[in-house]
Amino acid sequence: GAVVSQHPSWVICKSGTSVKIECRSLDFQATTMFWYRQFPKQSLMLMATSNEGSKATYEQGVEKDKFLINHASLTLSTLTVTSAHPEDSSFYICSAGRLAGEETQYFGPGTRLLVL
Amino acid sequence: LAKTTQPISMDSYEGQEVNITCSHNNIATNDYITWYQQFPSQGPRFIIQGYKTKVKNEVASLFIPADRKSSTLSLPRVSLSDTAVYYCLVGDMNTGFQKLVFGTGTRLLVSP
Numbered sequence: 758g759a760v761v762s763q764h765p766s767w768v769i770c771k772s773g774t775s776v777k778i779e780c781r782s783l784d785f786q787a788t789t790m791f792w793y794r795q796f797p798k799q800s801l802m803l804m805a806t807s808n809e810g811s812k813a814t815y816e817q818g819v820e821k822d823k824f825l826i827n828h829a830s831l832t833l834s835t836l837t838v839t840s841a842h843p844e845d846s847s848f849y850i851c852s853a854g855r856l857a858g859e860e861t862q863y864f865g866p867g868t869r870l871l872v873l
Numbered sequence: 874l875a876k877t878t879q880p881i882s883m884d885s886y887e888g889q890e891v892n893i894t895c896s897h898n899n900i901a902t903n904d905y906i907t908w909y910q911q912f913p914s915q916g917p918r919f920i921i922q923g924y925k926t927k928v929k930n931e932v933a934s935l936f937i938p939a940d941r942k943s944s945t946l947s948l949p950r951v952s953l954s955d956t957a958v959y960y961c962l963v964g965d966m967n968t969g970f971q972k973l974v975f976g977t978g979t980r981l982l983v984s985p
Contacts, residue, residue, distance in 0.1 A: 791973070793975075800960070800976060800977055800978055801960075802975070803972055803973070806972055848914065850916045850917075861919050863919065864916035864918070865916050866915055866916050
């Protein structure tokens with residue numbers, strides 16, 4: 758149990774286009790999901806907290822208009838990178854926790870984004 | 874959120890026991906300690922979690938002294954496949970959806 762999936766696993770796009778990444782909790786419901794970004798040889802950096810049915814909470818320095826987050830159901834959160842540029846190329850990872858009683862976060866496999 | 878400090882890297886050989894220590898001097902009463910493992914181009918994987926004393930599962934042990942200001946992840950008889958980055962995190966899991974702040978992690982290299 759406690760499996761989190763992401764789609765796509767990797768994506769290449771042209772500069773200026775938008776890319777949507779999905780995060781799904783496959784066998785549990787998640788009121789809250791988290792989005793991270795990781796550059797090569799660096800640690801994970803929290804971007805935003807995705808709350809089901811309400812607006813996401815963004816960390817300082819993360820542009821909410823560039824990284825659109827939607828959490829429309831208890832099993833799906835999406836991150837849309839709008840007007841992507843090469844500097845947005847990174848590894849994007851989501852995590853989710855089960856409802857009351859869960860002790861930890863479970864991470865998705867990540868999505869590699871390359872913007873040309 | 875309590876900050877954690879770990880060694881940047883460690884080297885070991887196959888079959889040896891590896892102990893990675895993490896400092897978390899500002900840990901709060903309700904904080905739990907969680908360790909994750911991350912392979913390149915993969916999401917972190919939960920290894921073990923504890924509050925105090927010792928916790929053991931099929932892959933690792935976690936030692937936490939009485940003051941809880943540090944913790945040690947012990948990996949018995951490592952293999953080449955244990956080469957990864959190991960992250961120590963602390964947070965209040967009792968409140969539910971804890972947002973995790975990752976430190977630098979420890980890059981473990983296991984050689985033949």
